[in-house]
Amino acid sequence: MTQPPSPLATPVAWNMVADDYAADIVPHFEKYAADALRLAGVGPGARVLDVAAGPGTLSLLAAGEARVTAIDFAPAMVEQLRERAARAGLAVEARVGDGMALPFEDGSFDAAFSMFGLMFFPDRDRGFRELLRVLRPGGRAVVGSWAPMDRTPILAELFSGIGAELPGLPFGEGKAPLGDPDEFRAEMEAAGFRDVSVREVEHSRESPSTEEFWRSVCRTNAPLVLLRDKLGDERWEAFGKAILGRLQARFGDGPQQLSMTALLGVGSR
Numbered sequence: 001m002t003q004p005p006s007p008l009a010t011p012v013a014w015n016m017v018a019d020d021y022a023a024d025i026v027p028h029f030e031k032y033a034a035d036a037l038r039l040a041g042v043g044p045g046a047r048v049l050d051v052a053a054g055p056g057t058l059s060l061l062a063a064g065e066a067r068v069t070a071i072d073f074a075p076a077m078v079e080q081l082r083e084r085a086a087r088a089g090l091a092v093e094a095r096v097g098d099g100m101a102l103p104f105e106d107g108s109f110d111a112a113f114s115m116f117g118l119m120f121f122p123d124r125d126r127g128f129r130e131l132l133r134v135l136r137p138g139g140r141a142v143v144g145s146w147a148p149m150d151r152t153p154i155l156a157e158l159f160s161g162i163g164a165e166l167p168g169l170p171f172g173e174g175k176a177p178l179g180d181p182d183e184f185r186a187e188m189e190a191a192g193f194r195d196v197s198v199r200e201v202e203h204s205r206e207s208p209s210t211e212e213f214w215r216s217v218c219r220t221n222a223p224l225v226l227l228r229d230k231l232g233d234e235r236w237e238a239f240g241k242a243i244l245g246r247l248q249a250r251f252g253d254g255p256q257q258l259s260m261t262a263l264l265g266v267g268s269r
Contacts, residue, residue: 011074013222014054016229018076020219022055022084031203032262033058033115036142039199039266040111042066049109049134051099051127052117056081056092063090069109071097072117100126107136115144116262119177128191135269141193145178147200147261154210154251154258158217161246165239166227184265193267202261210253214244 014021036058042048046066050059053070054077062068063085070092072078078094085092097103099114100123112131121127131141150156178184181198188196207213218224218240228236 011076013226014072014074015076016225017220017222018055018074018080021077022080024216024220026055026057028203028205028260029057029115030061032144032201032264033061033113035199035201035262036113036115036144036264037062039264040113040140040142042111046110047108049102049104049112049131051102051112051114051131052120053077053081053094054115054117056084056094058113058115059092059094060085060088060090063092066111068092069104070094071099071102073098100130102130102134104134106133107139108134110136110139112139112141113143115142116146118143119145124178124187125191128188128193132192132267132269137269140266140268143178143188143265145184145263145265146176147263148176148179151261152258154213154247154256155260157247157250158214158243161243162224162227165242178263178265181263184263188265188267192269194269196265196267199264199266200261201264202259204257204259207256207258210247210251210256211244213256213258214240214247 042062044065048062048066048068050062050068050070053059053072056070059068059070059081070081072081073096075096078096081092081094085094099118100121112135114127114131118124118127118131131143135141149159178187184198185196207216218228231239
């Protein structure tokens with residue numbers, strides 16, 4: 001299924017957020033990566049592929065026992081992954097590449113993953129079919145997406161506020177990519193996966209204040225980083241004050257607990 005063009009389907013925004021994403025987001029997203037590795041049954045010596053690997057959230061967790069290959073289309077993300085692997089003393093083969101045209105032979109891996117990456121591909125069907133192709137017979141893939149945003153009220157308010165302040169922008173409009181479990185399952189089955197299931201997993205993170213939550217989102221959310229670049233400093237400052245004011249009016253300025261539900265699609269070749 002080919003999706004409408006999205007700025008998130010190009011490396012530009014992900015290169016811009018790579019450093020802060022690794023610092024702010026990885027500790028939380030590691031929880032979902034651990035769930036994915038468990039669902040795939042990754043064991044010692046397994047050949048693992050991480051597609052749209054970002055700074056290596058799943059890759060580094062798997063690399064303690066498995067033989068991991070990671071690929072991402074954003075060079076800055078791949079550099080982050082390599083640096084983090086080197087600091088941890090872990091062996092990960094990391095390369096820049098296209099998740100819709102994987103440079104690997106058929107049946108090369110025991111398990112394949114794309115955590116919150118394939119969901120943004122302009123052609124998700126190609127992405128799913130490439131994951132399937134590089135799996136060995138009986139191998140398992142896990143793909144991560146997000147449940148609807150309204151399950152996390154502060155995020156729903158954030159993107160609703162952005163839409164109100166800047167009408168016409170697509171923030172918070174429509175469904176999340178692969179955000180419907182039945183449609184998620186159907187896309188994986190259409191690509192050829194067997195024994196498909198979609199699991200919900202929920203984890204929480206705490207931000208010390210509403211303001212720090214907003215600052216973190218500004219550093220790590222690729223669409224917002226692109227928006228800031230487009231608006232320029234003066235308009236962005238006024239816009240940011242308006243959004244933060246909306247959030248504080250509803251949630252106060254104390255610590256914020258964010259519970260986020262991920263959908264993990266699991267299928268076998």
